[in-house]
Amino acid sequence: MKKLISAIIGLLVVCGLLAFGANHLERTSGSTGAKVLNLYTWGDYIDPGLLKKFQKETGYHVNVETFDSNEAMFTKIKQGGTSYDLTVPSDYMIEKMKRAHLLLPLDKNRLTGMQNYDSRFMNLAFDRHNRYSVPYFWGTLGIIYNDKFVKPGSIQHWDDLWQTKYHDQIMLIDSARDVMGFSLASMNKSMNATDPATLLAARNKLNRLSPNVKAVVADEIKMYMIQNEAAIAVDWSGEASEMLASNSHLHYVVPSEGSNLWFDNLVIPKTAKHFKAIYAFLNFMSEPKNAAQNAEYIGYATPNAPAKALLPKSIRNDRQFYPSDETIRHLQIYKDLSPAKVGLYNDRYLEFKMNH
Amino acid sequence: MQRKQRLSRNTAYFVPYVLWIALFVIAPVILLIYQSFFNIDGQFTLANYQTYFSSNTYLMMTLNSVWYAFLITLATLLISYPTAYLLNATKHPQLWLLLIIMPTWINLLLKAYAFIGIFSQAGIANQFLSFIGIGPQQLLFTKFSFIFVAAYIQIPFMVLPIYNSISELNASYVNASRDLGATNWQTFSRVIFPLTLPGVKAGVQAVFIPSLSLFMLTRLIGGNKVITLGTAIEEHFLTTMNWGMGSTIGVVLIIAMVIIMWLTGGRKRRSGKGLTK
Amino acid sequence: MKRLQFKWRYLYLWFVFIILYAPIVFLIVYSFSQGSTMTNFHGFTWAHYQELFADSRLIAIFLDTLLVAFLSSIIATAVGALGALGINNVTRPLTKNTLLSLNNILMVSPDVIIGASFLIFFTALKIPLGFGSVLLSHIAFSIPIVVLMVLPKIQEMSTSLLDAAADLGANNWQLLSQVVIPYIMPGIFSGFFMALTYSLDDFAVTFFVTGNGFSTLSVEIYSRARQGINLEINALSGLMFLMALVLVVGYYFINQYSSRHRRAATRGRRK
Numbered sequence: 046m047k048k049l050i051s052a053i054i055g056l057l058v059v060c061g062l063l064a065f066g067a068n069h070l071e072r073t074s075g076s077t078g079a080k081v082l083n084l085y086t087w088g089d090y091i092d093p094g095l096l097k098k099f100q101k102e103t104g105y106h107v108n109v110e111t112f113d114s115n116e117a118m119f120t121k122i123k124q125g126g127t128s129y130d131l132t133v134p135s136d137y138m139i140e141k142m143k144r145a146h147l148l149l150p151l152d153k154n155r156l157t158g159m160q161n162y163d164s165r166f167m168n169l170a171f172d173r174h175n176r177y178s179v180p181y182f183w184g185t186l187g188i189i190y191n192d193k194f195v196k197p198g199s200i201q202h203w204d205d206l207w208q209t210k211y212h213d214q215i216m217l218i219d220s221a222r223d224v225m226g227f228s229l230a231s232m233n234k235s236m237n238a239t240d241p242a243t244l245l246a247a248r249n250k251l252n253r254l255s256p257n258v259k260a261v262v263a264d265e266i267k268m269y270m271i272q273n274e275a276a277i278a279v280d281w282s283g284e285a286s287e288m289l290a291s292n293s294h295l296h297y298v299v300p301s302e303g304s305n306l307w308f309d310n311l312v313i314p315k316t317a318k319h320f321k322a323i324y325a326f327l328n329f330m331s332e333p334k335n336a337a338q339n340a341e342y343i344g345y346a347t348p349n350a351p352a353k354a355l356l357p358k359s360i361r362n363d364r365q366f367y368p369s370d371e372t373i374r375h376l377q378i379y380k381d382l383s384p385a386k387v388g389l390y391n392d393r394y395l396e397f398k399m400n401h
Numbered sequence: 402m403q404r405k406q407r408l409s410r411n412t413a414y415f416v417p418y419v420l421w422i423a424l425f426v427i428a429p430v431i432l433l434i435y436q437s438f439f440n441i442d443g444q445f446t447l448a449n450y451q452t453y454f455s456s457n458t459y460l461m462m463t464l465n466s467v468w469y470a471f472l473i474t475l476a477t478l479l480i481s482y483p484t485a486y487l488l489n490a491t492k493h494p495q496l497w498l499l500l501i502i503m504p505t506w507i508n509l510l511l512k513a514y515a516f517i518g519i520f521s522q523a524g525i526a527n528q529f530l531s532f533i534g535i536g537p538q539q540l541l542f543t544k545f546s547f548i549f550v551a552a553y554i555q556i557p558f559m560v561l562p563i564y565n566s567i568s569e570l571n572a573s574y575v576n577a578s579r580d581l582g583a584t585n586w587q588t589f590s591r592v593i594f595p596l597t598l599p600g601v602k603a604g605v606q607a608v609f610i611p612s613l614s615l616f617m618l619t620r621l622i623g624g625n626k627v628i629t630l631g632t633a634i635e636e637h638f639l640t641t642m643n644w645g646m647g648s649t650i651g652v653v654l655i656i657a658m659v660i661i662m663w664l665t666g667g668r669k670r671r672s673g674k675g676l677t678k
Numbered sequence: 679m680k681r682l683q684f685k686w687r688y689l690y691l692w693f694v695f696i697i698l699y700a701p702i703v704f705l706i707v708y709s710f711s712q713g714s715t716m717t718n719f720h721g722f723t724w725a726h727y728q729e730l731f732a733d734s735r736l737i738a739i740f741l742d743t744l745l746v747a748f749l750s751s752i753i754a755t756a757v758g759a760l761g762a763l764g765i766n767n768v769t770r771p772l773t774k775n776t777l778l779s780l781n782n783i784l785m786v787s788p789d790v791i792i793g794a795s796f797l798i799f800f801t802a803l804k805i806p807l808g809f810g811s812v813l814l815s816h817i818a819f820s821i822p823i824v825v826l827m828v829l830p831k832i833q834e835m836s837t838s839l840l841d842a843a844a845d846l847g848a849n850n851w852q853l854l855s856q857v858v859i860p861y862i863m864p865g866i867f868s869g870f871f872m873a874l875t876y877s878l879d880d881f882a883v884t885f886f887v888t889g890n891g892f893s894t895l896s897v898e899i900y901s902r903a904r905q906g907i908n909l910e911i912n913a914l915s916g917l918m919f920l921m922a923l924v925l926v927v928g929y930y931f932i933n934q935y936s937s938r939h940r941r942a943a944t945r946g947r948r949k
Contacts, residue, residue: 049859049866056748063745070738071891083891088901108891111901116639117885124797126807127889213539219620221640260542260624264903265517268715272521274541291715384441384642391641395633396458398625414854418761418821425818426780429787429795484694487687496930497691503922504698505875507705507915508899514907515701518708518716525704553697557875558823561868562830568864569834599830606782607826614788631788638790651791658786659779 082107082322085118085129087309092342099329105322122147122314130317131326136171136308139178140381148177149313155324158331166308166348169378178310179327180348182340184282185368185376186223186305188298189289194276202300203231206277207250211257214276218284219263221387221394222379223305224251227279230303236377239386248393255401270295281307282366286344289365297365299372306376308348430655437648441641449649459633463653466629469548470612476552477608478601481559485600488560489567498564502557509554513621516550517541520622542624550622551615559604566600567593610658630654702919709912716907726913733910736898740914742809743878743895750816751873757817758824758873759866763858765825766832781822792819793886800887807889815887816877823876824869831865832858 084091088111096107110129112118115138121127123145134142142148153159162180172178190200194214199205206215217224226236228247238244259275266280271291280288285297311330313323329335336352346366347353353361361367368376382390440446453459484501488494504512519525520540527537540546570593578588594601616631625632630650637647705716709727712720730736765781768774784792796818800811835858843857859866881896888897895914902908 049863053752056752060745060748063741063748067738067741067745070734070741088903110889110891110893111898112885113901113903114639116642119642120794120797121886121889124801126797126801126805216624219625221636260626262620262624265514265621268514268517269521271715272523274521388441388641388643388646391636391643392458395628395636398632399458399461399628401626412764414760415764415767417757418764421757421761421818421821422777422780424799425796425821426783428799429792430783432795432798433787433791480694483690487691490687491691493930493934496927499871499926499930500695501698502871502875503919503926504702506878506922507702507919508896509879510881510896510899510903511705511907511911511915512701514716515704518704519701553701556694556698558872561872562827565827565864565868566830566834569831599833603826603830607785607823610782610786613786616788634788635790638794644794647791651787654786654788655783658782662779662782663775 080105080322082319082326083128083130084109084326085122085127085132085314086111087133088113090133090309090343092339094342095330095335095339098335099326102329103322103325105319105325107326119145119147122316125316128316128318129314130319130323131311132314133181133309133311135379136169136310137379137381139310139312140171142312142314143172143177144381147315149315149317150176151179151313151327152324155328156331157328161331161333161336161349161351163348163350163353165373169308170380171308171378172310178312179331181309181311181330182283182343182345183306183308183348184346184366185299185307186227186279186281187285187365188300189270189278189280189285189295190298191270191273191276191292191294192296193273193294197296200277200298202302203227206231206257206279207254209256211277213257213259215254215257216259216266216269216275216278216280217261218266218278218280219261221391223279223281224261224397225390225394226305226379227300228254230300230305230377233302236303236305237380237382239382239389241389244389244393248397251397252400255397258401261398261401283343283345286366290344299365299368299376301372301375303375303377306373306378308378433648433651433655436644437652439645441643441645449646452646453649453653459650462628462630462633465627466613466631467657469551469615469627469629470609472548473551473555473612473615474605474609476548477555477559478605480552481556481604482563482601484556485560485563485567488564489570494564494568498561501560505554505557509617510621512554513550513618516546516553516622520546541622542626544623544627547618547623547627551612551618554618555608555612558607562603562607563597563600566597570596606662610661613654613657705912706916706919709909709916711909714909716909716912726909727917729910730913730917736910736914739893739895739898740918742892746809746813746816746894747874747877750813750820750877751870754817754820754873755824755866755870758821758869759828759862761821762825762828762832762865763854765829781825783822784819785822785826789880789882790886793883796883797886807887808892811887811889812884812892812894815883816880819880819883820873820876823872824866827869827872828862828865831862835861 082105084107086109090111091109096109100106112121115135118132118134119138119142122129122132122142139148156179159175159179166180166183167175188200188203188206222236225244225247228251229236229238229243232247232250234243234247238247262269264284266278267284267288269275270278270288273292273294282297282299285295289295289297311327317323330339331349333349333351333355336347336349337355340347340349340352340356341360347356353367437449438445438447440448488497488501491497521527522537522539524540526540531537574592574596575588578592583591613629614631614634615629616635619625619627619629619632630653634647634650637643637650708716708719710722710724711718712723712725761781765774765777768777792815796811796815800807800814805811805814839857839861840853843853848856879896880894881900884894885897885900888894899907899911902911
């Protein structure tokens with residue numbers, strides 16, 4: 046008993062020390078206090094060097110908190126109890142948040158860098174006149190292949206994936222909209238189709254792909270492809286750019302018949318409190334120099350036109366990640382479908398996964 | 402009798418636990434049941450339950466989950482029982498026990514990534530297979546590797562309760578059995594195993610029940626070739642945002658767990674009586 | 679014959695330990711790799727450790743994680759052990775089974791469900807999200823495993839032992855502190871360590887109930903996983919593991935030494 050009590054006291058002392066230590070570290074790094082900005086973003090989605098620069102220039106300390114899916118972020122913001130100033134949802138999620146009245150409109154008079162954004166990426170259906178959102182990064186969905194196993198140039202279209210010679214060689218990203226989406230695109234159907242019969246046809250076509258599917262995985266795809274674990278993968282361009290950087294045998298193709306075009310935009314959720322800091326940050330990030338630095342660090346495509354011009358030629362002219370206007374014209378942005386329709390997509394997708 | 406009266410008079414020590422049950426178990430469960438009656442458009446309905454029990458997808462998934470949870474529990478038990486038994490015979494059993502628990506303090510995701518590295522085509526496991534002449538195999542995304550890693554994660558949760566009951570085992574029973582001429586196997590199956598059954602049961606509960614709803618390993622190691630109820634719940638809560646359907650599956654899981662508990666609970670009473678007689 | 683048997687049993691234990699520690703050794707080896715991923719070993723470097731010590735945010739998160747783990751485990755162990763005693767004292771089988779089922783509900787529920795319902799619960803009660811809500815949730819989901827670990831020990835305890843103590847005039851507190859707790863100590867320890875494990879490993883529940891700048895290591899690791907696991911995390915895990923190893927082994931042997939000493943001393947006195 047005496048031993049137990051001394052053990053408890055010992056642990057409590059340790060707890061006290063831990064609390065003191067953590068508190069001390071947080072105070073010295075300035076994450077508490079009035080001059081802060083609470084940024085809620087994807088993991089590792091901003092160059093830490095820029096955050097330091099921002100603090101130096103404006104005095105605002107940025108607290109970064111991270112999420113790993115749009116939906117999880119939505120749940121947190123909807124429930125409240127938090128105080129996020131800025132967050133980075135994708136296109137369809139912006140629409141959904143708008144509809145749920147979770148966003149505050151931008152005060153255009155306080156924004157100085159909006160003219161820097163490429164007009165192709167402004168005024169899109171998910172946010173007309175950019176009332177709520179400022180573009181952050183954009184990209185596509187496509188096919189990554191390894192030229193050790195696949196002849197360069199032999200994969201150009203979605204239908205190429207169905208060839209029997211790719212038995213047990215393809216990895217798919219675990220996302221209902223994207224997997225169902227490329228099946229739809231391969232049939233020249235809209236990637237926002239909601240007609241039950243069309244979705245059933247898309248699932249049947251996916252079931253025929255099953256013998257070729259090695260695994261349905263998430264972020265790990267990147268590691269697998271770098272390790273030459275699979276010959277082919279379907280994934281987003283941002284992930285692909287990181288794979289290509291680590292393995293020179295990999296190539297990225299956006300099928301010309303159509304694919305998904307996605308955006309991650311900065312928005313102000315209704316939980317925001319530090320408006321001066323928010324606008325300082327939005328303006329800071331739209332400066333071409335900063336946007337270019339961020340794009341080089343993250344490896345995604347920047348919507349900031351003068352920033353793109355600042356990037357090294359090899360990146361700027363890379364057709365894999367900055368596709369031609371012709372290809373872009375064939376790309377489709379996901380719409381925020383009604384919950385019942387999203388449910389339809391997921392049920393068909395789950396059936397495909399059960400089958401595979 | 403006297404003891405019972407005294408303890409029941411003073412039940413203050415039981416208050417925090419009961420409070421916990423009320424706040425963190427009963428309240429969320431009521432919330433869960435309430436939600437399970439709403440469809441994706443927020444209307445009150447019984448359709449979720451109807452879908453669950455009439456859809457092949459969900460029924461298959463349920464069977465799958467139970468089957469894999471069973472395999473994982475079995476594999477864990479087969480590895481853990483001898484481990485716990487042999488640990489008891491070592492010089493510093495408490496220390497070894499701690500060393501068995503310690504690997505669980507490393508984050509699960511990290512360990513999963515390490516296993517991916519070990520099982521990958523150029524990984525250590527395949528190098529070993531090549532070395533002994535079997536040649537490289539596809540190890541990742543197989544049912545074997547999924548069960549292996551799941552069992553790996555669960556071993557400490559099984560070893561602990563079993564060890565606790567083995568260490569309590571009165572050596573005189575074992576000696577008596579041997580003196581009466583029982584073989585090693587008879588001693589084990591008639592004396593040792595029945596006496597350590599409470600520990601085995603606690604271990605099975607601690608492993609089987611969570612195994613029903615594994616989700617991350619099914620994707621990371623199983624490549625989604627194994628789909629369990631956990632996968633579906635995950636998807637309904639985080640992708641479809643169909644909390645109604647997700648809650649329905651949750652309610653079904655809880656009911657299944659209650660049934661398991663009542664079954665094992667009943668047996669426990671009987672065997673307990675048998676022993677005291 | 680007998681010696682051979684001994685070798686076999688040690689072989690089996692070694693085998694189990696090698697498997698248990700293989701992934702951890704793998705992680706630690708790669709924390710010294712010059713590359714940035716756990717794919718190919720690129721040569722030895724201390725760089726990831728240097729990065730780690732310069733990352734004060736990560737270290738603060740690490741300290742917070744330990745704080746939550748220790749505090750929640752202590753409280754969960756206390757509540758859970760007393761709860762197990764209470765359950766054991768319930769005589770009606772129906773009530774007992776109901777309590778046990780309720781106890782296990784949090785174990786069977788997937789983390790996402792627990793996380794989402796705790797989030798709704800906390801926001802409804804206007805409990806601010808952050809350290810407090812994370813601590814409460816960790817206590818909540820650690821209690822059932824403590825009960826599961828302690829209960830078998832209590833059931834093994836013979837009633838005659840308690841009756842004897844009661845007959846000798848022990849009051850409740852004495853009964854508890856002199857007889858019951860020493861007897862169920864192994865169960866309490868297992869419960870504490872399991873609670874610690876649950877707390878250190880949890881991602882989904884913490885993710886939902888945290889906020890206002892508070893984070894734990896798991897949440898940080900999961901969100902960083904999008905860009906591939908950073909070897910800095912390997913370095914941190916390696917360090918954490920070695921520290922725990924030294925502490926556990928050190929504590930154990932000091933304990934052994936002192937208890938042997940004490941035993942020798944009491945024996946001496948008895949003489």
